[in-house]
Amino acid sequence: MIEIYQDANHDRGKAMGYVTEASQGKPYVIELHSNHVQVIPPSDAPDSDWRKDFTEEEKLQIFDRILIDYRHRTIGDNGFVIAALGVTKEGDIYISGNAGEEHSSSPFHRHCAERSMVKVAADRDAYNRKSEHRRSGLPLDDFKPRFVDFEALYLKGGNAKNPMVAPCGDCTDMLIKRMPPEGKIYMLPNDEERQELRVNTKARYITEVKPGEVWLQTIEQLNANHALALPPAMMVEQRQAFDVLCETIARHLEHGTTIDPHYKLEELQPTHRLAIGTKTADLLRDGPKISSPMALNRFLRQEIQRTALDRVRTIMGKDSDRDYSPAHIKQVIMDKIGLIRCSAVQLDDGQWSAGIASVSTVDKASTSAELGALNNAMSALGTSGVYRVRSMEFSPAAIAEGVMRTPDKSSVERLLKRASKLTKTIEFGFIPYNAGQLSTRDVQDATQIRMTRELLPGLFSGTGDLAKLHVFNGTGTGAGRA
């Protein structure tokens, strides 16, 4: 424990000053400015590195105090006020808060503290470096702004329902690019009275963290199960299936034909829609019946092949490319198609909906396959929730790596908010891309199952109630996200 004194007479303009001593007795002054924190080392030891002089516990104590003060001057989001403080690789410190949906004409929009902080850091870094550049007499044309990378992030916020917050899906997707895998994320309790901060590193999911505890995770832990390793036999299967796909496309281009949708979504549908409410006990025990793994495998494969043929035909048509050899087609795919993914979601009543995502040089915009499927199920999502998701992806990069990717965390979060009304979770299943020669047993064995919290360990399921936001109640205190 260290003492932190607020220095009312601190004469550094508008900054708020904190005076404290590191455990070995070195006096430091720490200033909170508009969007950054400056640490001023002792005058008799100007080269001291605060990151070495303060223990992890002392840093936590100081940053908690700064986050509390900072929060009191931020806008927040309908009573849900979150502040994020980031420490860069160079030891610079930036801070920012969230801003509410009231700033946007769309009720779906969100301005998170973490993303705001990363933007602030990039702006300030560019400002400082450009001034330095100018002072050194270097040509300004050479100056390039850059993203700033962080080694630690401290997050504070919440409300009565959420005693602390973790980065949302979008922010997890962003932070994994801005931090090393071992980058630390400290999620501090929302309250402001606490004297002692207990750090919980054991909890795997946010729901296991007790009120008042600090949850410490690496960004890699929060981005859990982003890519699933395949067993060697399936790695070979995926590579062979790539060749089979090229041969299939070559044949259709040669003959100018299309792949007709032979397997239809209806094939997956159960014969009876389940009555929600009347069979709750049965549903809770067994869930809606899974369609035959073979039918799912056929349908997902077919939709990927149809989409791949369409994209290759368009790409080659643009270049007036008439080389229809499988080897050439493979090269075209590797150069110009990032991924094609097909997902099917099954609701509590048993019904399936499907969605496709494609990332290629001719796709200028796309949503994730899982979100596409969710949107196609929208009309039933008041009474039903998403019980299951099954996805398959064709991606040259993932095939080369021998992995299967799960959806980005932003999609997982949006699905989780529409999770089964019965189980409050979703069973995700990922099927490797294959050549269609697998047995029912093979498909079952190759499907990797993950539940929502295994894909998004940092998220509560109940947050983000849109009905409480400004669309219906301009002064409400609805929950938001970090």
Ligand SMILES: [Zn+2]
């Ligand atoms: Zn966020």
